[in-house]
Amino acid sequence: MPSAQPSLKELTLRGVVLGAVITLIFTASNVYLGLKVGLTFASSIPAAVISMALLHYFKDSNILENNIVQTQASAAGALSAIIFVLPALLMLGYWQGFPLFQTAMICAAGGILGVIFTVPLRHALVVKSDLPYPEGVAAAEILRAGNQHPDAVNEHPAAERIRARPGNGLLDILAGAAFSGAFSLLTNGFKLAADSASYWLVAGRAIFQIPMGFSFALVGAGYLVGIVSGIAMLIGVLLSWGIAVPWLTAVTPMPAGSSAADFAMTIWVSKVRLIGAGMIAIAAIWTLLTLLKPMYEGMKISLSVLKGGSGSTSLEHADTDLSPKALVRTTLLMLILLAGTFYSFIATTHVPTGVAWTLVAVSTLVSCALGFMVAAACGYMAGLVGSSASPISGIAIVSIMAIAMIFIGIGESQGLLNDPANIQFFTALTLFCTSVVVAIAAISNDNLQDLKTGWLVHATPWRQQVALIIGCVVGALAIPPVLDLLYQAYGFIGAMPRADMNVSQALSAPQATLMITIVDGLFAHTLDWTYILIGIAAGVAVIIIDVILARCTPRYRLPSLAVAMGLYLPPSIVLALFVGTVISWYVKRRIHQYAARQQIDVEPLFAHAERKGTLFASGLIVGESLIGVVLAMTIVVSVSSGGSDRPLALVGRDFAGTAMWIGLILFVAMCLVFARRTLRRD
Numbered sequence: 001m002p003s004a005q006p007s008l009k010e011l012t013l014r015g016v017v018l019g020a021v022i023t024l025i026f027t028a029s030n031v032y033l034g035l036k037v038g039l040t041f042a043s044s045i046p047a048a049v050i051s052m053a054l055l056h057y058f059k060d061s062n063i064l065e066n067n068i069v070q071t072q073a074s075a076a077g078a079l080s081a082i083i084f085v086l087p088a089l090l091m092l093g094y095w096q097g098f099p100l101f102q103t104a105m106i107c108a109a110g111g112i113l114g115v116i117f118t119v120p121l122r123h124a125l126v127v128k129s130d131l132p133y134p135e136g137v138a139a140a141e142i143l144r145a146g147n148q149h150p151d152a153v154n155e156h157p158a159a160e161r162i163r164a165r166p167g168n169g170l171l172d173i174l175a176g177a178a179f180s181g182a183f184s185l186l187t188n189g190f191k192l193a194a195d196s197a198s199y200w201l202v203a204g205r206a207i208f209q210i211p212m213g214f215s216f217a218l219v220g221a222g223y224l225v226g227i228v229s230g231i232a233m234l235i236g237v238l239l240s241w242g243i244a245v246p247w248l249t250a251v252t253p254m255p256a257g258s259s260a261a262d263f264a265m266t267i268w269v270s271k272v273r274l275i276g277a278g279m280i281a282i283a284a285i286w287t288l289l290t291l292l293k294p295m296y297e298g299m300k301i302s303l304s305v306l307k308g309g310s311g312s313t314s315l316e317h318a319d320t321d322l323s324p325k326a327l328v329r330t331t332l333l334m335l336i337l338l339a340g341t342f343y344s345f346i347a348t349t350h351v352p353t354g355v356a357w358t359l360v361a362v363s364t365l366v367s368c369a370l371g372f373m374v375a376a377a378c379g380y381m382a383g384l385v386g387s388s389a390s391p392i393s394g395i396a397i398v399s400i401m402a403i404a405m406i407f408i409g410i411g412e413s414q415g416l417l418n419d420p421a422n423i424q425f426f427t428a429l430t431l432f433c434t435s436v437v438v439a440i441a442a443i444s445n446d447n448l449q450d451l452k453t454g455w456l457v458h459a460t461p462w463r464q465q466v467a468l469i470i471g472c473v474v475g476a477l478a479i480p481p482v483l484d485l486l487y488q489a490y491g492f493i494g495a496m497p498r499a500d501m502n503v504s505q506a507l508s509a510p511q512a513t514l515m516i517t518i519v520d521g522l523f524a525h526t527l528d529w530t531y532i533l534i535g536i537a538a539g540v541a542v543i544i545i546d547v548i549l550a551r552c553t554p555r556y557r558l559p560s561l562a563v564a565m566g567l568y569l570p571p572s573i574v575l576a577l578f579v580g581t582v583i584s585w586y587v588k589r590r591i592h593q594y595a596a597r598q599q600i601d602v603e604p605l606f607a608h609a610e611r612k613g614t615l616f617a618s619g620l621i622v623g624e625s626l627i628g629v630v631l632a633m634t635i636v637v638s639v640s641s642g643g644s645d646r647p648l649a650l651v652g653r654d655f656a657g658t659a660m661w662i663g664l665i666l667f668v669a670m671c672l673v674f675a676r677r678t679l680r681r682d
Contacts, residue, residue: 010064011463018054019072019467020474022047026073027478029625030080035087035486035507036628037218037573040080044139044450046618047073049169052143063143064459070139071450071464075471078446079111081392082479084511085400085435090487090495091509091516094428097487097497103480105341106432109334110439111472113368115465116331117375117440118447119321122461125379126452136452142169142611143457169615175677176619177626179670180216184627186666187214188505189634189648193663194656196572200261205254206246207264211237213576214667219674220620222580223613229562230581236276236566237574239538244272244567269493271531276568277514278535279542281397283560286543322462338436339364345432349425355414359407363433366406370399371440378445395441400434400515404522407433417523427523431515443472482629488639489632501645510569539564580617583671587613587678613678620674 026043034040051069055061086103089095126133187195195215201208222230245268254263322330342363346356374395407426411417417426447468454464488497491506494513520526539560546558566574591609595602631648638647651659 019069022073032625034083044074053170072467072471078442079475081442087509087512088516098484107476110436114440114443133452136449139453140456172615173619176616177623180620181623184624191649194660206250211571213572214663217624218576219580220617222577223617227585232562233566236563240567274531275535278532279539279564282539367436374441375444489635
């Protein structure tokens with residue numbers, strides 16, 4: 001690598017402000033999408049495109065400044081993973097909203113620790129490692145492509161300072177956002193179109209559902225997921241609504257006065273989702289077992305770095321991290337802030353003072369220790385399989401069970417778990433503590449990808465690390481109000497702020513529902529192990545099939561976690577995701593057919609379409625998510641002033657049948673536009 005580097009603007013005020021704005025937008029989008037479907041999207045690539053398009057108008061902008069913007073904004077997608085746990089505190093009934101201080105401090109302290117814990121790993125896992133880092137390499141290629149100039153020379157990094165040309169990447173994002181935003185306004189605002197449809201069949205006493213979701217954002221998310229996971233999720237839906245629900249409704253007497261749809265949904269929520277929870281648990285554990293060696297390698301490297309075994313002594317521009325003194329001081333500050341946050345959480349209870357301080361110390365140390373191990377593991381796994389494929393949900397499940405066992409031991413040793421109020425408190429504390437570990441895991445999962453991007457474009461690591469910390473702080477300030485706004489406007493399944501709300505509009509928050517199912521059952525000894533064990537057995541069968549497929553026909557796989565999510569998520573959500581995966585498969589198939597007919601290299605065509613499709617899909621997600629947040633504001637204002645929870649509705653509820661057909665037509669039209677736009681060559 002070159003030892004010299006001219007002075008380039010990198011960590012600039014305008015870049016930090018732009019990164020903060022993008023972070024706020026993508027944080028709101030990811031929180032909404034995560035609560036709706038349990039997925040978040042990587043924000044680094046669309047952030048890089050937006051940055052290049054806007055900073056292009058400044059003559060002295062360069063690739064390093066654009067890299068700082070995408071580094072800061074990437075924290076949005078990562079830190080939003082906190083919604084996998086925190087909503088469970090409302091489902092438990094312990095919180096009635098999201099306290100700004102406690103929620104923000106958990107997000108900020110956990111996120112910053114995620115940055116700090118992975119800094120010592122950079123030299124070993126990024127500079128000296130051959131790990132692929134798929135998202136990091138992709139982001140670097142987009143930055144390079146957007147910052148090239150015909151007069152640039154390539155023998156020196158200074159060639160990459162030439163300012164970016166906007167291209168049409170931003171237009172792809174804006175087009176997707178306009179499509180999905182307009183449709184979301186029609187469906188959730190004006191109520192002129194439906195966002196889903198279901199057809200119910202009754203055969204004897206068995207009840208079947210044929211569902212379909214019309215969400216443009218979910219189609220975009222499905223496009224990013226890919227066809228293999230899409231087919232696996234579809235199989236999960238067939239297991240759920242083609243086998244489990246019909247069989248259970250056939251053998252269970254229907255309550256008097258209940259409709260077939262309501263009865264089937266009750267069976268699905270109370271029994272079938274427990275099967276899905278068992279499948280998710282065993283699939284997550286299996287995923288972690290398959291990555292046990294990488295996790296061990298990551299933790300071993302981390303410990304050796306702390307002992308001085310593999311650190312870097314280079315002082316080159318592109319090889320300087322935050323100083324050890326800064327890392328130690330920041331870690332101590334975060335531990336003090338965490339201890340204060342845990343104290344504010346625990347001080348409102350009636351446990352004895354000595355026990356309260358013990359819990360503060362244990363919570364701080366356990367979350368920090370687990371977070372350190374998880375950071376090393378996630379950093380290695382992100383480099384190996386990518387941030388999107390790294391099993392954060394599995395880590396959350398394992399972490400919450402370990403923390404629950406610790407607190408059960410403390411509670412039983414003090415004789416405190418005989419009181420239902422204390423059981424609820426210890427359950428809530430377990431969730432609160434786990435949220436710190438998830439924040440650390442999510443940011444560490446993202447940090448090394450960004451540092452890989454920076455290494456490839458000759459950025460300064462410590463400036464990237466500062467940008468990530470800024471991104472964590474901005475995201476931490478944005479997450480609590482967005483969470484509270486969405487809760488007040490839509491509610492979560494199992495936690496509605498008002499009794500008269502429409503449950504069908506509630507956000508599913510699937511991971512949080514799973515977390516509360518596990519931890520509440522562990523503390524109260526009420527976990528219905530029958531259906532969970534059925535799910536575990538089914539998950540083992542799916543894992544065996546996947547292993548056989550991997551050995552016989554590596555092209556075809558059956559990811560167990562995707563099957564479990566298909567069984568666990570609402571079917572209308574899964575079907576919309578599946579449509580997105582089909583569009584992805586169709587686009588790739590058409591590209592290969594065209595290249596074969598023309599006898600030309602398929603890679604350039606594929607790369608072009610992949611970029612357009614990814615950016616348009618990201619736009620679909622952002623547009624619908626932002627309109628969802630804006631509509632939530634209007635609903636909250638309307639309800640708080642005594643108005644309706646449908647303040648923008650132009651039609652009554654009797655328009656539902658027509659709205660369904662309008663929604664279907666617009667959905668099909670969008671899918672055609674998506675495929676044609678992605679295949680179009682500029």
